[in-house]
Amino acid sequence: MLALRNIKKYYTVGGTTTKALDGVSVSFRRQEFVAILGASGSGKTTLLNVIGGLDNYDSGDMIIDGKSTKDFKDGDWDAYRNNSIGFVFQSYNLISHLGIIENVELGMTLSGVSKEKKRQHATAALERVGLAEHMHKKPNQLSGGQMQRVAIARALANDPDILLCDEPTGALDTETSLQIMKLIKELSKEKLVIMVTHNPELAYDYANRIIEFSDGKITNDSNPYTEEIHDAKFKLKRTKMSFFTALKLSFNNLRTKKGRTLLTAFASSIGIISIGIVLSLSNGFQKQIDKTQTETLSKFPITISQITTDQTINQKNALGSDKGSYSNKKEITPKQSEQDKAQHVNHINQEYIDYIKKINPSLTNSIGYSRTVAMNILGDVNGDIKPISFSNATPNSGGSMESAMSSMTGIGISSFPTKLNNDSKDFLKENYNVIAGEYPTSATDIVLIVDRQNATNINALKNIGLNVKENEPLPFDDIVGKEFKLISNNTYYQKIPTGNFIPNTDYQKMYDNTGNTTIRVSGILRVKSSSSMNLLSPGFAYSNELTAKIVDENEQSDIVKAQRDSNKNVMNNESLDAQAKDNLLAYLGGTSIPSSILIYPNNFSDKEQILTYLDKYNKGKDKEDRILYTDLAGTMTQLTGGLMDAITYVLIAFAGISLVTSMIMIGIITYTSVLERTKEIGVLKALGARKKDITRVFDAETCILGIASGSLGVFIAYATTFPINSLLYKLTDLKNVAQLNPKHALILVIISTILTMIGGHIPARIAAKKDAAIALRAE
Numbered sequence: 001m002l003a004l005r006n007i008k009k010y011y012t013v014g015g016t017t018t019k020a021l022d023g024v025s026v027s028f029r030r031q032e033f034v035a036i037l038g039a040s041g042s043g044k045t046t047l048l049n050v051i052g053g054l055d056n057y058d059s060g061d062m063i064i065d066g067k068s069t070k071d072f073k074d075g076d077w078d079a080y081r082n083n084s085i086g087f088v089f090q091s092y093n094l095i096s097h098l099g100i101i102e103n104v105e106l107g108m109t110l111s112g113v114s115k116e117k118k119r120q121h122a123t124a125a126l127e128r129v130g131l132a133e134h135m136h137k138k139p140n141q142l143s144g145g146q147m148q149r150v151a152i153a154r155a156l157a158n159d160p161d162i163l164l165c166d167e168p169t170g171a172l173d174t175e176t177s178l179q180i181m182k183l184i185k186e187l188s189k190e191k192l193v194i195m196v197t198h199n200p201e202l203a204y205d206y207a208n209r210i211i212e213f214s215d216g217k218i219t220n221d222s223n224p225y226t227e228e229i230h231d232a233k234f235k236l237k238r239t240k241m242s243f244f245t246a247l248k249l250s251f252n253n254l255r256t257k258k259g260r261t262l263l264t265a266f267a268s269s270i271g272i273i274s275i276g277i278v279l280s281l282s283n284g285f286q287k288q289i290d291k292t293q294t295e296t297l298s299k300f301p302i303t304i305s306q307i308t309t310d311q312t313i314n315q316k317n318a319l320g321s322d323k324g325s326y327s328n329k330k331e332i333t334p335k336q337s338e339q340d341k342a343q344h345v346n347h348i349n350q351e352y353i354d355y356i357k358k359i360n361p362s363l364t365n366s367i368g369y370s371r372t373v374a375m376n377i378l379g380d381v382n383g384d385i386k387p388i389s390f391s392n393a394t395p396n397s398g399g400s401m402e403s404a405m406s407s408m409t410g411i412g413i414s415s416f417p418t419k420l421n422n423d424s425k426d427f428l429k430e431n432y433n434v435i436a437g438e439y440p441t442s443a444t445d446i447v448l449i450v451d452r453q454n455a456t457n458i459n460a461l462k463n464i465g466l467n468v469k470e471n472e473p474l475p476f477d478d479i480v481g482k483e484f485k486l487i488s489n490n491t492y493y494q495k496i497p498t499g500n501f502i503p504n505t506d507y508q509k510m511y512d513n514t515g516n517t518t519i520r521v522s523g524i525l526r527v528k529s530s531s532s533m534n535l536l537s538p539g540f541a542y543s544n545e546l547t548a549k550i551v552d553e554n555e556q557s558d559i560v561k562a563q564r565d566s567n568k569n570v571m572n573n574e575s576l577d578a579q580a581k582d583n584l585l586a587y588l589g590g591t592s593i594p595s596s597i598l599i600y601p602n603n604f605s606d607k608e609q610i611l612t613y614l615d616k617y618n619k620g621k622d623k624e625d626r627i628l629y630t631d632l633a634g635t636m637t638q639l640t641g642g643l644m645d646a647i648t649y650v651l652i653a654f655a656g657i658s659l660v661t662s663m664i665m666i667g668i669i670t671y672t673s674v675l676e677r678t679k680e681i682g683v684l685k686a687l688g689a690r691k692k693d694i695t696r697v698f699d700a701e702t703c704i705l706g707i708a709s710g711s712l713g714v715f716i717a718y719a720t721t722f723p724i725n726s727l728l729y730k731l732t733d734l735k736n737v738a739q740l741n742p743k744h745a746l747i748l749v750i751i752s753t754i755l756t757m758i759g760g761h762i763p764a765r766i767a768a769k770k771d772a773a774i775a776l777r778a779e
């Protein structure tokens with residue numbers, strides 16, 4: 001059954017070597033009761049540990065059922081302990097946080113026996129040791145003798161072949177000792193029982209074979225046996241503990257230390273709480289910012305102007321950049337300026353305009369086409385006919401910088417888009433209220449835009465010939481209904497004998513011309529809400545249709561035709577390059593292609609779709625053929641979005657420090673738990689637990705702690721948002737700023753679990769590596 005061949009086990013500590021087993025050779029019968037007697041320190045426990053596979057021998061061989069154990073791996077020893085060995089210790093070694101029945105079931109739990117079978121076997125084992133009625137108690141509710149009976153039941157439950165008892169009666173009184181001995185004697189009828197004892201009387205009374213031991217050697221054997229080695233018929237069933245079992249085991253352990261567990265969970269949740277609060281605040285602030293931006297920026301158009309800035313240009317090595325070291329070259333490097341490099345000319349053509357027209361009409365209510373065409377307009381200024389204009393430029397100053405900017409950004413322009421179709425909303429009606437007169441009814445109706453205080457640009461009023469002073473009120477009637485004459489190029493310009501064209505100066509005659517178009521101020525309009533503020537600049541605004549009409553009328557005029565054929569300015573003979581000529585032709589109404597296109601999206605998400613559509617046009621096109629757009633609202637959103645993100649990251653980094661602290665703390669706590677549970681680790685190993693199982697038990701414990709602290713943290717963070725919100729409401733009038741995103745909450749719990757498991761895993765590994773024999777000797 002079991003044979004030891006010249007087994008040696010030496011311990012060397014601090015230079016001295018103890019020969020705990022010094023060449024032990026002995027064989028045991030399948031059923032017998034062997035008592036091992038010997039002085040303290042003679043190596044009896046070491047022998048039991050070696051036989052039980054808790055300790056490895058240094059040399060020699062141990063043969064079980066004909067199989068040598070020389071080549072046994074860790075897993076084989078684990079399975080051997082679990083299947084073939086039952087241990088009974090002097091100090092019972094029951095696991096106090098498990099019930100009696102669970103203690104008895106533990107070995108079967110490790111070998112993956114089903115729940116019903118486990119209960120059945122455990123009950124039978126407890127009945128056998130006479131403890132059926134105490135089955136539902138905890139170990140600390142039993143007497144010493146009863147506890148030892150539980151330990152015997154535990155050793156029996158898995159039906160092992162060998163029962164190893166290390167001074168099983170050492171801690172019991174005489175009467176109880178006798179009862180236990182009787183029980184063990186009974187068992188020896190069906191099993192091999194090897195018992196270490198200091199009590200020769202008990203040994204002689206009960207055992208049928210006595211082996212005397214001294215200094216690691218057998219000195220006497222009352223009933224020796226020589227086994228003939230047959231072919232190996234030894235088979236092992238591997239043990240396997242599921243993570244769920246580990247969880248249950250750890251959960252029970254934590255339950256017995258409720259206070260400490262709760263405190264630990266709370267302490268380690270502080271990191272999660274702070275991150276939770278940071279996230280909910282930044283989340284809320286971002287929502288507020290987005291809301292404000294949607295209100296103010298959603299109506300801003302996407303602009304496609306003829307000259308624009310390429311945002312993608314790499315500005316790292318740009319001229320004047322302050323990066324890198326000083327050059328020591330004795331020469332200079334010519335470079336294009338950043339602005340020049342980034343400048344991109346959009347060649348807007350009919351193909352592109354057709355492409356724009358195909359934008360899904362549900363995404364935009366209006367598309368504006370602004371043109372740089374000059375309007376030849378004459379007005380009656382107190383009986384005098386004079387040229388007037390609808391611009392906001394300072395009178396007699398020529399063009400303004402402002403209009404160049406606004407054509408790029410789409411903000412503060414003076415022409416409004418007309419309805420795309422009957423279903424779409426009217427741009428003016430959507431964004432402006434009439435405060436005098438009416439909305440335009442035809443292309444030749446213009447309107448005066450005023451701000452919330454009814455103020456408008458003084459230059460606009462001066463430019464139509466009104467004699468106004470700053471802050472001097474003007475009645476609506478002075479403006480509403482006012483009429484001007486739009487003069488066609490052929491009337492406005494006259495050809496002189498040199499072949500050049502000059503504007504006519506006989507204004508009265510031109511004014512009276514019957515072919516003129518009449519332009520009327522139909523009404524005064526005021527911004528409706530902050531969202532439409534700045535769309536049209538205060539001053540006169542006219543429809544896209546009006547400029548289209550002017551171009552239509554003048555495209556074939558004499559001056560335009562002449563200008564088309566000449567590379568010089570037909571008015572003053574100045575030489576023109578291609579771009580200047582194009583500009584001049586556009587000014588005279590010679591090109592139907594608009595100078596800029598403004599697409600007004602319905603909302604932010606529709607805008608994204610429009611941008612995707614516009615990007616699609618550029619796919620596969622050469623750089624110079626690409627048409628770039630400006631999305632001012634997008635740029636601004638990105639800026640503020642980036643800022644909020646940056647602040648959030650910094651705050652999370654700070655809060656993260658406390659998370660790391662809690663991770664270290666969990667590590668320390670798990671390590672303490674490992675120390676506290678050393679005995680338990682020993683017992684688990686004696687029952688056949690693998691290293692993996694021990695790691696699992698502690699990993700499971702940290703997993704529970706991690707989930708608990710994560711959930712607690714998230715809950716406290718959530719609860720804190722209420723007082724924070726009421727405080728912020730008092731301070732800033734902003735409602736419900738702090739909002740914990742459920743997704744974030746879940747991620748935080750997961751992070752907490754992972755971090756605590758990492759923190760606890762190292763102590764768990766230490767626990768797994770603990771030597772079982774040493775663990776069981778621990779006090």
Ligand SMILES: Nc1ncnc2c1ncn2[C@@H]1O[C@H](COP(=O)(O)OP(=O)(O)OP(=O)(O)O)[C@@H](O)[C@H]1O
Binds near residue numbers: 011012043044046047
């Ligand atoms: N892990 C160890 N490291 C060093 N020495 C050890 C270790 N374990 C046991 N020993 C030594 O081996 C010898 C045998 O110890 P063992 O516990 O087997 O004796 P024992 O006969 O069971 O003693 P007792 O009857 O007092 O329990 C002792 O001298 C002990 O100091």
